[in-house]
Amino acid sequence: MxxxxLWFVVIAVLWVGYFFLEGFDFGIGVLTGTLARDRAERRVLINTIGPVWDGNEVWLLTAGGATFAAFPDWYATLFSGFYLPLLAILVCLIVRGVAFEYRAKRPGERWQRNWEHAIFVSSLVVSVLWGVAFANIVRGVPIDATGEVVGGPLDLLSPYALLGGAVSLALFTLHGALFAALKTVGDIRVRARRWAGRLGLATGLLAAGFLGWTLAEADTARGVPALVVAGLALLGTLLANARGREGWAFLCSGVLVVAVVAMWFLTLFPQLLPSSLDPAWSLTVAESASSPYTLRIMTWCAALATPLVLLYQSWTYWVFRKRIGTQHLAPAAHGAGDAGAAA
Incomplete structure (x- = not known):
């Protein structure tokens, strides 16, 4: 190879890891404004991801850095042509991170409620925008002969892209509901499983239309195996959730996320960003890559650093593996913040 x-594959794996881990983070954020019935339940949901949400974002930073170093032309075209949506994503991620950290800094109910609303809104917007962005990457944008995106921001909001945003929102919320069922106890756990069943059906309908549309317009059938895996994973998710096998249901939803993202990249290769104006102006893996020397140095660095990242993240999830419920909140949790949520 x-x-x-190889670096196209590595970047694809980084995005798979990011959406697998941060996907349920975003889902939990959305569920704080939908599944949770009161502030105590919102605190429980936030605490399920409190120790891990910031570590999950390492995958995004690494994917962005790897793209900049391995495919600078791809990086430059993406960040110029997708400037406004990527800026919106960045702002939402900043607001979301600040909300996690600042929510418990003051005991006032209004202060905490506003930050909890910020978590909900930012998680919802980011979930939609990631789907819109990747739908445009796979389908292509108007790139001219100089490698510049000549369309405006509204050109990114095609029916196909909006459907991609709906799929990512439904998929992440399903993933988050199953994580909530896996990590909580009591009534919220039961309702999370009920929500997951409904979300699974909605996700299946949306994903079937979106992925079928993607394959119909693609010049390759490489994404078909991933589509089959996605269908089987969704079926496994629904069956395991119906039987109360929360661990298996969450694992299957994770496979579903992996399959959907893998299908995007399989359909895209060997291009990086197709041009809707002229296929000859598309960015390709071979033509947009850095020098072989740069890629060799990056390969050695990745080989050394990746096992360490996987090790410490696995350890973090193992340490914070226990379930929580409203009974585990500190006595002041209904008025003052609990430190666990911002851990």
Whole structure:
């Protein structure tokens, strides 16, 4: 395998890891404004991801850095042509992170409620925008002969892209509901499973239309195996959730996320960003890659650092593996913040 192809695979794996881990983070954020019935339940949901949400974002930072170093032309075209949606994503991620950290800094109910609303809104917007962005990446945007995106921001809001945003929102919320069922106790656990059943059906309908549309317009059938895996994973998710097998249901939903993202990248290869104006102006893996020397250095660095990242993240999830419920909140949790949520 050539180095530029290897780094396309590495970047795809980084995005898979990001959406697998941060996907349920976003889902939990959305559920704080839908599943939770009161502030105590919102605190429980936030505490399920309190120790891990910031570590999950390492995958996004690494994917962005790897894209900049391995495919600078791809990075430059993406960040110029997708400037406004990527800026909106960045702002939402900043607001979301600040909300997690600042929510418990003051005991006032209004202060905490406003930050909890910020978590809900930012999680919802980011979930939609990631789907819109990747739908445009896979389908293509108007790139001219100089590698510049010549369309405006509204060109990114096609029916196909909006459907992609709906799929990512439904998928992440399903993933988050199953994580909530896996990590909580009591009534909220039961309702999370009930929500997951409904979300699974909605996700299946939306994803079937979106992925079918993607394959119909693609020039390759490489994404078909991933589509089959996605269908089987969704079926496994629904069956395991119906039987109360929360661990298996969450694992299957994770496979579903992996399959959907893998299908995007399989359909995209060997291009990085198709041009809707002229296929000859599309950015490709071979033509947009850095020098072989740069890719070799990156390969050695990745080989050394990746096991360490996987090790400390696995350890974090193991340490914070226990379930929580409203009975585990500190006595002041209904008025003052609990530190666990901002851990």
């Amino acid at each position: 050539e180095l530029h192809t």
